[in-house]
Amino acid sequence: MNIGFVGLGLMGNPMAQNLIKAGHRVHVWNRTPGRASALITAGAVQAESPMEAAEGAEITIVMVTDSPDVEEVILGEKGILEGARPDSIVIDMSSISPSVTRTIAKRLSERQVHMLDAPVSGGVWGAQQGSLSIMVGGQREIYDRSLPVFDVLGQRSTYCGGAGMGQVAKLVNQIIVAGTLAAVAEGLVFAAKSGVDLAAVFNAVTGGAANSWQLENLGARILKRDFAPGFKVRMQAKDLRLIQESALEMQLPLLTTTLVHQGYVAMTREGLGEEGTQAYVQLLERLGGVEVSN
Numbered sequence: 001m002n003i004g005f006v007g008l009g010l011m012g013n014p015m016a017q018n019l020i021k022a023g024h025r026v027h028v029w030n031r032t033p034g035r036a037s038a039l040i041t042a043g044a045v046q047a048e049s050p051m052e053a054a055e056g057a058e059i060t061i062v063m064v065t066d067s068p069d070v071e072e073v074i075l076g077e078k079g080i081l082e083g084a085r086p087d088s089i090v091i092d093m094s095s096i097s098p099s100v101t102r103t104i105a106k107r108l109s110e111r112q113v114h115m116l117d118a119p120v121s122g123g124v125w126g127a128q129q130g131s132l133s134i135m136v137g138g139q140r141e142i143y144d145r146s147l148p149v150f151d152v153l154g155q156r157s158t159y160c161g162g163a164g165m166g167q168v169a170k171l172v173n174q175i176i177v178a179g180t181l182a183a184v185a186e187g188l189v190f191a192a193k194s195g196v197d198l199a200a201v202f203n204a205v206t207g208g209a210a211n212s213w214q215l216e217n218l219g220a221r222i223l224k225r226d227f228a229p230g231f232k233v234r235m236q237a238k239d240l241r242l243i244q245e246s247a248l249e250m251q252l253p254l255l256t257t258t259l260v261h262q263g264y265v266a267m268t269r270e271g272l273g274e275e276g277t278q279a280y281v282q283l284l285e286r287l288g289g290v291e292v293s294n
Helices: 012-021 033-042 050-054 067-075 096-111 123-131 139-154 166-194 198-206 213-223 233-249 254-268 277-288
Strands: 004-006 027-028 059-062 090-092 113-119 132-137 153-160
Touching: 004 012, 004 050, 012 027, 012 033, 012 123, 012 139, 027 033, 027 050, 027 113, 027 123, 033 233, 050 059, 059 067, 059 139, 067 090, 067 096, 090 139, 096 113, 096 233, 113 139, 113 166, 123 132, 132 139, 132 166, 132 277, 139 153, 153 166, 166 233, 166 254, 166 277, 198 213, 213 277, 233 254, 233 277, 254 277
Parallel strands: 004 027, 004 059, 059 090, 090 113, 132 153
Antiparallel strands: 113 132
16 A cells, blocks of 8 residues: 655654554655655655655654644644545544544545544553554545554554544543542552652552553653653643643643642643653652652
8 A cells, every 4th residue: 555654753763663563655744854764765755745755645644742842743834734645535543623634634635635543552662562543533435445554553443433533532531541540559659758668669560450550651750760652741731731622622630630630731841852751750759759769
């Protein structure tokens, strides 16, 4: 299959790499061209613009940071809209606003180009291993046509409904993930301040009802003082902002998520934006005058 791929950051690069390994012909574009070098070596073709990446592609994938970035690479000058042929598919795998997604989908449909919103969960590790969870919105028929790509990039793809519903599912995911990790960090800070054996407590709670992916994986990294990013603080702060904006549109109060969002705003201001989200514990450590260390 001919595939265009726009956005080669921490997530996009390994995702494009997996498509190449699976035998697809991939044309790539990134604002910083140097990020494409390993992919070119692996067999990708470097495009000079998003438009060029989309020309001749059956599917064009977008993996960039935020709503304005997606609008620019799809609808902007020399954007995907100018290069995509009728009946081709644009899959936006970024995490952006559901309402912006619907606007872009409408613009593409006016040119007979289909769109799926397909944000992912699983972080850099999932992108590298091809084990992402993919949440998809758009037409069911177009989702079915895109399964060969989703099967390469993830271990599970779930059709969630019409345009924008993949983004809604991703925001639900982020509400749960961010709240759970905040609770993990608070629990470990509480344990450290109490003077209990952290390894013993960790072993105890991972065997009970408190266990979760966040505790087993990111809790373990906290104990090792490993804050390398699987998913960056600044990206989680962005997703939490999108959640707040969507909740405001619906006049829906989100009490816990609002507090956690403020924590991520503070972390970004404190210079922790490039750390992994498990660095949430560092904010609590500073407030509590304690360090969590196994």
